[in-house]
Amino acid sequence: MWGKKKKWESVENMGSSLFSIWLSLVIVLHLLFSTSSSSSTTTTLDQERDKINELPGQPTNIGFNQYSGYITVNQKAGRALFYWLVELDSSQSSTTTTPPLVLWLNGGPGCSSVGYGAAEEIGPFRIHPDGKTLFVNPYSWNKVANVLFLDSPAGVGFSYSNTTSDLYTSGDQRTAEDAYTFLLNWLERFPQYKHRDFYITGESYAGHYVPQLSQIVYERNKGIQNPILNFKGFMVGNAVIDDFHDYVGTFEYWWTMGLISDATYQNLNIHCDLEVAEHPSDECNKAFDIAELEQGNIDPYSIFTPTCDATVSTRRNLRSLRIRNLLRSRHLRLSLNYDPCTEKHSTVYFNLPEVQKALHANVTGVSYPWETCSDIITDHWNDSPRSMLPIYQELIAAGLRIWVFSGDTDSVVPVTATRYSLDALNLSTLIKWYPWYDNGKVGGWSQVYNGLTFVAVKGAGHEVPLHRPQQALTMFKSFLENKPMPHLRAI
Incomplete structure (x- = not known):
């Protein structure tokens, strides 16, 4: 009897233990679900808060969503960077693959990606001379990708810092680190873009920003099987290189x-x-x-x-x-x-209170006007390495996609400057110099090296997509498809 009673007690204790384990699992799962649900709800609310319902003077019946707002990159200093996301125009896009995320950076240093890249180059709208109404850019890059514009560093465009000294101590290194922090924090607000193909693009002094940020992303992705920043490569135009x-x-x-x-x-x-x-x-x-x-x-x-x-x-x-x-x-x-x-029109438009409200911008209510470029940032720029060529060499060796393009009527960072800098890399040639065509006409010239593609755009100035928007879109499509520029004249 003692033996049977002991056995029964053992079974009873086992049942009690199993019940406790089951109860613990239920509680843990409930907490996990609640936390996940709460996090998901917060993310949804953050996105909804940043959604642009309609910009003043905007054309009707657009086929894409827009979001804009601030991402804090340094809580202690109060540095927050302003972004504007223009999602893929699904009404005109025929792609069946998941469209990539493309970051665009303007340079300066000290100039706004919203004021230049978005408003007069690759964004969905251009500004009429009245400074109040917009018209559609038929060659916007959101025809084939989701485009993210970033005002960087803090103090540029709508981006700000609560620490005044930050405006006098900007430089390449902090700009790159803040941009990387921005991307990580932004992806928490927009998790649907995690693990998606990601590219970095820009122009002029972004010839520093783009490869420096690319290097950080590449190096911090090392050893990660499925990185949330699924970095594939970069492209820069009329870029400061060496x-x-x-x-x-x-x-x-x-x-x-x-x-x-x-x-x-x-x-x-x-x-x-x-x-x-x-x-x-x-x-x-x-x-x-x-x-x-x-x-x-x-x-x-x-x-x-x-x-x-x-x-x-x-x-x-x-x-x-x-x-x-x-x-x-x-x-x-x-x-x-x-x-x-065009710069004059941008200055008028982005200073309109109703525009800033629609963009969720100038939340601190600064008294001074919005400007395309910050003289304070430019005049007090600190670290600026002489050359980006070592970074090019590292990222070429890593097998990343790298394109460099140049408008041939720009005298600020001209095509000859870019060609001398690229020649210093001593890359072997895969496809010799040739004319590329767009709609049956020469759009420019190109040469494909082992690890890098160079594209010259005929008749374009410093802002290639502004001067030659159709040719720039053709180039962008070729870059995303990883195909050489079209070299056969259409019949």
């Missing part, structure tokens, strides 16, 4: 295009070749002074097109640091029908 070769190519372009005298060409090569582009010597600055006078009242970002007379004097005064004009992305150019005052 100070020495950029200078050599820029001065040569000025001279061969007849913009400067023989004497000035010689002085520039003597006093500037070995300079750090962001911090030139007094002698180099003097040579730039003379070059400016000799070039006259032209638009250096597009040497064959008219300037916007209403802003010429202001623009020339802001070029007092000379090199600022060589590197920054502040420009006055043409739109689809050639309007050299």
Whole structure:
């Protein structure tokens, strides 16, 4: 009897233990479900809060969603970066694959990706001269991808910092780190973009931003089987790459295009070749002074097109640091029908209170106006490495997709500067220099290297998608498809 009773007690205790385990599992699952549900609800609410219902003056019946707002990248300093996401235009896209996420960065340093990239280059809308209404850009890059514009670093465009000293201590390294933190935090708000093919693009001084951010993403993805930032490669246009070769190519372009005298060409090569582009010597600055006078009242970002007379004097005064004009992305150019005052229209539009409200921007209510570029950021830029070539070499060896493009009428970071910089990589050629075609006409020229593709765009200035929007979209499609530029003339 004792033995049977002991056995029964043992069975009873076992049942009690199993019940306790079951109850614990139920509680844990409930907590997990509740936490997940709560997190999912928070994410949904955050996205909904950032959704743009309609921009003032926006055309009706668009086939895509837009979101904009702030992502904090440094809680202690109060640094928050402003973004604008334009999702794939499903009404015109025929793709059956999952569309990638593409980040666009403008340079300067100190210029707004919203003011340039989104408003006058690859975004879905352009701004009418009234500064109040928008019209559709038929060559927007959201025809084939989800495009994310980022104002970077803090202090640029709508991005801000609660620590004033941040505006005077910006540089390449912090900009790259903050952009990486932004991406990670942004993906928590938009988890549907985790693990999706991801590319980084940009122009001008983003020739630093893009490869530097690419390097961080690549190196921190090492050893991760399925990274949330599924980084595939980068593309940059009229990009600052290597100070020495950029200078050599820029001065040569000025001279061969007849913009400067023989004497000035010689002085520039003597006093500037070995300079750090962001911090030139007094002698180099003097040579730039003379070059400016000799070039006259032209638009250096597009040497064959008219300037916007209403802003010429202001623009020339802001070029007092000379090199600022060589590197920054502040420009006055043409739109689809050639309007050299697009920057002026952007300045009007993004200062409208109703526009800022629709964009969920300027939440701190600053008293000063929105500007396309921040002079404070530009004038106090700190670290700026001489060359991006070591990063190119690392990422080429890693097998990432790398494209570099150049508008051939830009005298700020001209095609010759880019070609000298790329030649310094000593890459072998896979496809020799050839003309590429768009709608039966030569769109430019291209050369495919082992690990990098170079594309020249005929007749385009510093902002290639602004001057040649159709050709730029053709190029972007080729980049995403990882195919060379079309080399056969359509019959």
